[in-house]
């Protein structure tokens with residue numbers, strides 16, 4: 008089971024469009040998958056995200072979306088030269104035992120030129136610490152504002168890079 012995580016709670020994010028495209032790639036290949044977006048986090052998340060403070064609903068959600076997956080696709084936007092704080096909080100809310108030994112593929116999304124490569128390196132560092140294997144082939148999406156039309160990703164190069172990563176990740 009692969010869980011795709013759209014790594015921001017910003018309403019109207021381009022990250023979500025890319026993450027939904029990834030969902031379609033997995034669907035087209037018949038891969039079992041789930042999709043979550045950090046927009047789904049509870050409104051009081053910032054004050055309830057540590058283990059003992061979590062609601063039963065939150066624990067159940069994490070248990071099925073994270074505990075029930077053996078692979079994760081993280082789609083992470085670049086915010087101030089890194090991945091979003093809400094994504095770090097989300098990771099911090101998960102018991103490490105639900106992550107250890109699992110596999111991940113990373114996609115960076117930025118309006119600027121960096122494609123969140125820096126953020127993906129930082130995310131990789133945390134994942135290595137947690138014992139999550141990281142597919143070496145990141146997809147870096149720079150200048151994303153110009154690559155999306157009518158809420159669809161249209162750039163052939165990026166579409167191709169996502170296809171290649173998805174195929175490799177399924178085999179990983």
Ligand SMILES: Cc1cc2nc3c(=O)[nH]c(=O)nc-3n(C[C@H](O)[C@H](O)[C@H](O)COP(=O)(O)O)c2cc1C
Pocket residue numbers: 015017019020021022023084085086087088089116117118119120121122151152
């Ligand atoms: C708080 C914040 C900080 C941002 N910082 C950067 C940045 O450091 N570099 C960059 O290229 N784009 C930056 N952006 C623009 C995002 O990369 C852009 O909004 C892109 O669409 C991905 O974010 P989104 O998924 O929220 O749309 C920032 C956006 C926000 C909301």
